[in-house]
Amino acid sequence: MRPLWRCRRCGCPWPCSPARLALLVEYKDARSSLAVSLSLALADALDDLHRLGLDTGGVHARFLGWLRARGGLPPSAEGHNCGKPQARA
Numbered sequence: 001m002r003p004l005w006r007c008r009r010c011g012c013p014w015p016c017s018p019a020r021l022a023l024l025v026e027y028k029d030a031r032s033s034l035a036v037s038l039s040l041a042l043a044d045a046l047d048d049l050h051r052l053g054l055d056t057g058g059v060h061a062r063f064l065g066w067l068r069a070r071g072g073l074p075p076s077a078e079g080h081n082c083g084k085p086q087a088r089a
């Protein structure tokens with residue numbers, strides 16, 4: 001996968017659709033952990049792609065944009081950095 005961040009199976013930019021599905025299954029009960037894992041992978045990917053002189057446009061959306069499109073993160077993973085309970089609408 002590294003350093004080009006392409007899927008080993010299909011060669012598409014990772015995470016491809018099958019990889020996203022596999023991640024959703026693997027992290028079914030831990031969506032916030034999935035977001036953290038993908039964020040760390042994104043940082044590695046940006047490092048690798050910058051080092052190779054490759055375009056990084058769209059990489060953020062590729063790694064993280066699809067999470068929200070599939071229903072978003074659980075409330076516990078959002079707005080959680082102030083230490084206060086979140087107001088519910």
Ligand SMILES: [Zn+2]
Pocket residue numbers: 007008009010011012016017018019
């Ligand atoms: Zn693939």
